[in-house]
Amino acid sequence: xxxxxxKIAELARLNLKxxxxxxxxxxxxAILGYVKKLDSLDTSKVEPTSHVLDLxxxxxxxxxxxxxxxxxxxxxxxxxxxxxxxVPKVVExx
Amino acid sequence: MTxxxxxxxxxxxxxxxxxxxxxxxxxxFGLEPNLNTCPVCLGxxxxxxxxxxxxxxxxxxxxxxxxxxxxxxxxFDRKNYFYPDLPKAYQISQYxxxxxxxxxxxxxxxxxxxxxxxKKIGITRAHLEEDAGKLLHEGIKDGSLVDYNRAxxxxxxxxxxxxxxxxxxxxxYLIALKAILQYLEAGDCNMEKGELRCDANVSVRKxxxxxxxxxxxxxxLNSFRAVQKAIQYEIERQIDLLENHGRVVQETRLWNENxxxxxxxxxxxxxxxxxxxxxPDLVPFTISRQTVEAVxxxxxxxxxxxxxxxxxxxxxxxxxxxxxVQEKKLADYYERCLAQKISPKLASNWIQSELLxxxxxxxxxxxxxxxxxxxxxxxxxxxxxxxxxxxxxKDVLPAMFETGKSAKALVQExxxxxxxxxxxxxxxxxxVIQANPKSAADFRAGKMQALGFLVGQVxxxxxxxxxxxxxxxxxxxxxxx
Numbered sequence: 001x002x003x004x005x006x007k008i009a010e011l012a013r014l015n016l017k018x019x020x021x022x023x024x025x026x027x028x029x030a031i032l033g034y035v036k037k038l039d040s041l042d043t044s045k046v047e048p049t050s051h052v053l054d055l056x057x058x059x060x061x062x063x064x065x066x067x068x069x070x071x072x073x074x075x076x077x078x079x080x081x082x083x084x085x086x087v088p089k090v091v092e093x094x
Numbered sequence: 095m096t097x098x099x100x101x102x103x104x105x106x107x108x109x110x111x112x113x114x115x116x117x118x119x120x121x122x123f124g125l126e127p128n129l130n131t132c133p134v135c136l137g138x139x140x141x142x143x144x145x146x147x148x149x150x151x152x153x154x155x156x157x158x159x160x161x162x163x164x165x166x167x168x169x170f171d172r173k174n175y176f177y178p179d180l181p182k183a184y185q186i187s188q189y190x191x192x193x194x195x196x197x198x199x200x201x202x203x204x205x206x207x208x209x210x211x212x213k214k215i216g217i218t219r220a221h222l223e224e225d226a227g228k229l230l231h232e233g234i235k236d237g238s239l240v241d242y243n244r245a246x247x248x249x250x251x252x253x254x255x256x257x258x259x260x261x262x263x264x265x266x267y268l269i270a271l272k273a274i275l276q277y278l279e280a281g282d283c284n285m286e287k288g289e290l291r292c293d294a295n296v297s298v299r300k301x302x303x304x305x306x307x308x309x310x311x312x313x314x315l316n317s318f319r320a321v322q323k324a325i326q327y328e329i330e331r332q333i334d335l336l337e338n339h340g341r342v343v344q345e346t347r348l349w350n351e352n353x354x355x356x357x358x359x360x361x362x363x364x365x366x367x368x369x370x371x372x373x374p375d376l377v378p379f380t381i382s383r384q385t386v387e388a389v390x391x392x393x394x395x396x397x398x399x400x401x402x403x404x405x406x407x408x409x410x411x412x413x414x415x416x417x418x419v420q421e422k423k424l425a426d427y428y429e430r431c432l433a434q435k436i437s438p439k440l441a442s443n444w445i446q447s448e449l450l451x452x453x454x455x456x457x458x459x460x461x462x463x464x465x466x467x468x469x470x471x472x473x474x475x476x477x478x479x480x481x482x483x484x485x486x487x488k489d490v491l492p493a494m495f496e497t498g499k500s501a502k503a504l505v506q507e508x509x510x511x512x513x514x515x516x517x518x519x520x521x522x523x524x525x526v527i528q529a530n531p532k533s534a535a536d537f538r539a540g541k542m543q544a545l546g547f548l549v550g551q552v553x554x555x556x557x558x559x560x561x562x563x564x565x566x567x568x569x570x571x572x573x574x575x
Contacts, residue, residue, distance in 0.1 A: 011367055013176050050169045050372035058377050062148035064113040064120035067132030074128065083127040084239035087178040090229070 003028065095337070097298045099329045100306055101258035103267060103321075106249045108225070108289040109152045110281045115224045115248035116143030116186065116376075123287050127241040135224075135246035137182035142375050145170075149248040150193070152280045153222050154381065154389050156250055157194030159274050159396060160217045164386045168193055170222075170373040178240055179226035187251075189370040192221030193381075199254075199274070200398055202416050203266035210412040215267055216255030225249050244288070250280075256295065256306065261325040268292060268318045273397040273420050285317060292321055296328045298336065307332070308342040312356055314349045324349040328356055400425060408438035417446055423461045424450075430467035436474045444474055448491050456495075465494050473501035481511055485558050516564065522555040523548075523568050537573050545569060 005025045009016045016024065070083070079086035111121060117134035133141035157164050171189035197217035205211045227245040229238050252271065258264045272283045272290065283290040297309035312328055315321045327349075332342050347356040395403075397419040404415035404425075419425045424445070431441045449470060453463055473490060476482045482490065482505055493504050505511055526548055527534045536544035545566070552565045 007367075011174075011176065011369075049378075051374065051377050053377060055377045057379050058144060059147035059150075060113075060118070060144040062111045062113050062146050063118060064122075065118040066129075067117075067119065069132055069136070070128045073131060073136055073138075079237065081234075081239055083129075084230070084241060085128065085178075086237045086239055089231075089237050090178055 003032070096301045097329075097333050097336070098301050098303075099259060099261075099325070100256045100297045100299060100309075101260075101264050101325060102256035102295040103254045103258065103264060104293045104295070105252045105254075105268070105271060106225075106291040107156075107252065107275055107281045107283060109149050109248040109250055110279060111146055111148050111152070111248055113146060114246035115146050115149050115222065116246055119246065121247050125243060127239075128243060130243040131245070135181070136242060137180075143186065143373075145376060145379070146248060149222060150379070150381075151389070152248075152278075153193045153220065153250050154386065155278050155393070156252070156275065156280050157197065157220055158386065158390050159278055159393055160194065160197035160199055160220065160252070162194035162197030162217060162220060164381055165191055165193055165195065166383075167191060167378060167380050169378045170376045171370045172373050173223075174369045177226075178238065179229050179245070181227065181242060181245060185224060185226060186373050186376070187223035187370075188221035192219045194220040199267065199270055201263065201266040201270045202398075202401075202412070203262050204413075210416065213257075213263065215257045215263075218253040218255050220250055220252040223249050223251055256297075261322040261329070264294065264325055265318055265322040268321060269420055270397070272318075273422070277394055277396050277422050291315075292318075294321055294325055294328075296325055296332070297342070298329055298332045307336075308344050310342065310344065310356070311346045312349055313346060313359065316349075316351065320349055320351055323354065324356055327354065331356065397422075397425075404438075408432070408442070410439065410442055414442050414446065418442060421460065423459070427460050427463070427467050431471040431474070434468060434471035434475065436471050437478055440478060441471065441474050444470065444487075444491075448488060452492060452495055464498055465491070469494060469500055476501050476505060480561055481505065483558065483560070483562055485553065485562070489558075511559070516568065519552065519556070519560050519564055519568050520572070522552050522560065523565065523572055526551040526555060527569075527572060534573055545573075548573075 005016070005021050005028070008028075009021075009024075074080045074083065074085065077085050108121075113119060114121060114130075114135055117132050119130040119132050119135055122130065134143055154164055168188065168191045170186050172184040173187045173189070174184045176183055195218070197220075198214045199217060200212055200214050202210060202212050225244050225247040227240055227242040229240055231238050254267065258267060275281050275283050275290075281289055285291075292315050294312045294315065295309045296312060297307040299305065299307040310328060310332070312324050315324055328347070335342050346359040348359045349356050401412075401415040401419045404410045404418060405412060408415075410418070418428050428441065428445055431445070432438055449463070449465065450460075453460060458464075473487055473494065477484055477487050482501075486505075487501075490501050490504050493499070493508075494501060497504070499507075530548060530551065533544045533547050537548070548569055549562060549565050552569065553560055553562065
């Protein structure tokens with residue numbers, strides 16, 4: 001299968017143990033294999049689409065409305081400081 | 095060996111909407127952390143984005159003004175990257191169907207000979223995307239703080255072709271772009287509030303070479319002057335690399351304003367893999383040609399057209415017209431002055447030199463000027479009809495600033511009316527010639543500079559109230575007889 005489990009893990013900032021690498025590789029292979037079934041369909045006469053619904057141009061008008069969810073959101077955050085969310089130190093890797 | 099710089103700019107401008115791009119949260123700046131958040135911009139499961147119609151309209155408006163092709167069909171895509179400024183771990187952006195493609199922006203700048211030149215800079219694309227949140231690192235040892243007020247705010251990313259060839263051209267591009275955005279009322283473009291941000295792609299190549307050199311991307315540019323300085327620094331750094339070390343490495347660099355240098359940020363070779371794919375939570379959009387035409391019809395007079403009109407109708411120089419139109423409010427102020435039927439050239443001079451100097455020194459913007467257009471026009475009229483000299487006017491303007499009184503009132507109050515009485519001037523001139531025989535002799539011997547000194551002395555004698563033109567004439571007559 002054309003993917004590299006470590007590359008995917010790196011992009012998602014996950015550290016995988018060797019046994020997890022093996023298990024997840026198998027899981028992902030199974031998922032991709034399942035999706036690959038679609039390749040057997042002839043789509044040469046189907047127009048490509050980015051969306052399954054036959055809908056377009058759904059807008060909202062530019063009106064601001066407070067949602068009042070901030071405090072609730074902060075309550076559920078694993079870490080917070082005052083009105084801020086707090087996350088582990090992130091440094092751009094060199 | 096001479097080198098040619100090749101520069102492209104990516105500008106992010108915040109579109110002037112009341113609410114965010116995909117939710118109803120306010121875009122108001124400077125509120126308490128995380129107050130402008132909701133399930134959509136916090137990326138809660140089950141919440142769905144819906145496009146702000148005004149944001150798309152503004153994007154089309156900007157695209158039209160930049161002569162872009164407006165896409166008939168467009169969609170949004172997810173740009174995936176893992177960083178805590180994005181609550182969803184992806185940014186909704188546009189990948190292969192941006193709103194606007196392939197336009198241009200005409201810039202105006204002074205070349206090395208000091209001549210005003212015009213140049214068309216290609217616009218590759220201008221697409222809609224949501225802004226990220228803000229991370230605070232400083233002074234926090236065990237983590238970073240996140241404020242998502244900005245997350246989801248509508249941005250238009252405007253990407254130029256690599257058509258710019260010097261730091262001055264890059265500066266001129268930003269000035270011209272900002273002016274258009276302000277004329278369109280597409281955004282306030284306040285850089286201090288992060289409403290306009292710019293990254294620069296810079297490379298150099300040997301003169302005559304047609305292939306591009308390896309580029310570096312420069313970030314953290316906080317002002318137009320910083321863009322100019324950082325590009326200059328980067329050009330020199332890259333030439334030095336090529337001359338002495340062989341090659342330039344493709345990388346992202348950060349501008350450090352205090353040190354006046356760029357520093358390596360991260361290597362672009364292992365570039366982020368953004369894994370773009372169509373945003374399934376948003377339906378596609380079609381923009382009818384009628385809509386585009388309708389927008390085109392609402393475009394106001396843009397800075398370039400306005401400058402051309404100023405040159406044609408008011409007889410201004412290219413440069414003066416250019417300076418006046420860059421800021422819409424300044425050009426509006428100027429035209430309000432002209433409503434009083436005063437000399438357009440004189441008005442332009444007085445606004446650009448004296449008024450702007452006063453406003454800048456007091457850090458007041460033109461629309462808050464205590465001297466209103468009618469007041470300034472009143473002052474210019476007094477100069478024009480010889481009631482006061484330009485020299486006196488230079489003292490009157492600051493007094494108008496302080497007191498809010500009209501030029502006319504101040505001139506009467508202080509007895510500053512210009513002396514055009516030839517008899518009085520003749521008397522003063524006679525005195526001055528007598529007191530300065532050497533200068534008089536110098537002038538008679540052909541030293542023209544001596545006259546300037548004598549004119550100055552006569553002006554002093556009359557407390558600056560004499561009409562300089564008359565003084566000049568009278569002195570010449572007296573000295574030549």
